[in-house]
Amino acid sequence: MSDSSKKEGDSLLPADEKPELRIVLLGKVRVGKSFSGNTILGKDLFHSKPGLSPVTEKCQKEMGNINNQNVVVVDTPGLLSIDKTEEEIVRKIKKSIKLAKPGPHVFLIVLSVRDKYTKKVEDMVKSICDTFGKNTMDYTMVLFTRGEELKGTIEDFICRNENLHELINKCDYGYHLLHNCPEQVPELLKKINDKVQAEEGSYYTAEMLQEAETALQQVQNAAEGERQSKLACIRTAVLSGMGVGCLLGYLAGEGQITSTIGAALGAVGGGLLCAAVAGIVISAKKKCKCSNTCSCLV
Ligand SMILES: Nc1nc2c(ncn2[C@@H]2O[C@H](COP(=O)(O)OP(=O)(O)O)[C@@H](O)[C@H]2O)c(=O)[nH]1
Ligand SMILES: [Mg+2]
Known part of the structure; x- marks a missing residue:
């Protein structure tokens, strides 16, 4: 963890009071984020009801005092919603960092034991x-x-x-199983508190989010640059093919058909041929690059 976020101290708190704990709930729609938030805080503060449609439209911050500790919980709108775009939800979810000011100690990625860990959910975690x-x-x-x-x-x-299993291994805070009863909460909070203490109060910061946004932007810019250069490559190949085809068609057309028709046919043929060749070269290049980087081939 970065040292920059290890800036909390509990020296000013009364002896029996623990430092504030800040939690952000993340995950698929209808998986039980709001329900878990209510279970943690022991009150119905987040809107949670049965059904398939999402009910949490924006980030919501609530807090409570549990065993002499202020606990802040930020609930977020669910991912994989059918009526909203992923970008729209991600934009809203990012606001949780500001709400959990100066930053959350832990992100709880909420999964239900009812659901299989499918590729779709795996992609959601990646997102x-x-x-x-x-x-x-x-x-x-x-x-x-x-x-x-x-x-x-x-x-x-x-x-x-x-x-x-791989995901759990990657999570520094591990995992916890929540039943729909409040007796589960102290154990969950203990797990989180122990880890926060071991990390000297470290928490996720707005600077880390800014860094992530910059990194993502760079990846998107690089992908766009590559797309543009492929298009330029195809355009050049097609134009040169058309030029050569036009010339050859003009010369060949003099015998049986007119030179103009010959030139036109030659241009179309040359253009198509060069577009196909450019496509093959680009896909071969892509395969070649992949075989250098794919871990599956190492
Ligand atoms: N029995 C039980 N119901 C749950 C649990 N988690 C979620 N639910 C129910 O699942 C539905 C959706 O939960 P909700 O918290 O609104 O999902 P969210 O979209 O992730 O916030 C609600 O009816 C909850 O009561 C759980 O652990 N046990
Ligand atoms: Mg909800």
């Missing part, structure tokens, strides 16, 4: 990591909901899916 940047996993715990419905242990559930 969370892209949004919050390279430090995300240093401040992340996976929170499983609907613990009461789980048959077998949570460890078995995790081990059944290699990708989920």
Whole structure:
């Protein structure tokens, strides 16, 4: 973790009071984020109701005092919503960092034990990591909901899916299984508090978010640059093909058809041929680049 965020001290607090804890809830829509927020704070503060449509439209901050500790919980709108774009939701979710000022100690990525850890959910986690940047996993715990419905242990559930297992291994705060009862909360808070203490009060900061935004922008700019250079390459190949085809068609057309028709046919043929060749060269180049970088081939 970066040293810049290790700036909290508890020396000014009364002996029996713990430093404030700040939590941000993230995850798919209808997975139980708001429900978990209410369970943690022991009150119905976040709107959570049965059904399929998303109910949390924007980030919401609530707080409570639990065992002499101020706990701040920021609920966020759910990802993978069918009626909103991912960009729109991500833009809203980023606001959670400001609400959890000076920054959250932990992101709880909420997953339900009802759901399989599919490629779609895996991509959602990746999108969370892209949004919050390279430090995300240093401040992340996976929170499983609907613990009461789980048959077998949570460890078995995790081990059944290699990708989920891999995710848990990457999360510095590990995982926790939440049943729909308040007795689960002290253990969850203890896990988080112990880790925060071990990290000397470190938390995710707005600077880290800024850094992540810059990094993402650079990746997008590089991809756009590559796209533009491919287009320019195809354009040049087609134009030169048309030129050569036109000349050859003009010369060949004199015998049977008029030179003008010959030139036109030659231009079309030359253009098509060069576009095809350019396409083959670009895709061959792409494969070549991939074989240099893909870990699957190492
Ligand atoms: N029994 C039970 N119900 C849950 C649990 N988590 C979520 N729910 C229910 O699932 C529905 C959606 O939860 P909600 O918190 O609104 O989802 P969100 O979109 O992630 O905020 C609500 O009806 C909750 O009561 C859980 O752990 N146990
Ligand atoms: Mg919600």
